[in-house]
Amino acid sequence: MTDTHSIYRTVQFARVLGPFLAITSIVAMVRTSRVEVASAELARSALWPMVLGALGILGGITIVTFHRRWRGGAAILVSSLGWLLVVRGLLLMLFPEWSADAVDRSLGASALWLIVDLGFGAAGLYLVYIGWWPPQRTFASSEHTESP
Structure with a gap:
């Protein structure tokens, strides 16, 4: 895989992950009470953690x-988010009660919840910028040439 192709892939993942992180972080901040209710329901369910x-x-x-690229801020962020999802998914499946308790503890420490939520929101906005407003550059591969 050429470096240009790797950069193009980072931009494509940024286009998906950026809006997702930004939107879900904003909703979680605005609707914290709903997150608390959802966390409690998740802890009672055997199906949803799985x-x-x-x-x-x-x-x-x-x-x-x-996405196996680890050079540059956006690439590191995308790859790290992938690994974070894997670990979080495993923890949720293997230790559902602990996962729900961790969410409850972070919601109880409202400053921590706000900092983490703002951090994910900022990461999302950064990826939105990388994915949707990069300087004009051409990404060439053997199959096509595109300008995101």
Whole structure:
């Protein structure tokens, strides 16, 4: 894989992950009370930790498989998010009660919740910028030439 192709892939992942992180962080900040209710319901359920954990692992493995670049801020962020999803999915499936307790503890420490949420929101906005407003550059591969 050429370096140009790797950069193009980083931009494509940034286009998906950026808005996702930004939107979910904003919603979580605005609707913190709903996050608390959802966390409590998740702790009582046997099904949802398995389903959400499996989906997290699937998404994380997809990122890890198709994005193996670790050079540059955006590339490191994308790859790290992939691994974070894998680990989070495994923890949710293997230790659902502990995972729910961890969310409850962070919600209880409102400053920590706000800092983490703002951090993910800022990461999302950074990826939105990288994915949707990069300087004009051409990404060439053997199959096509595109300008994101």
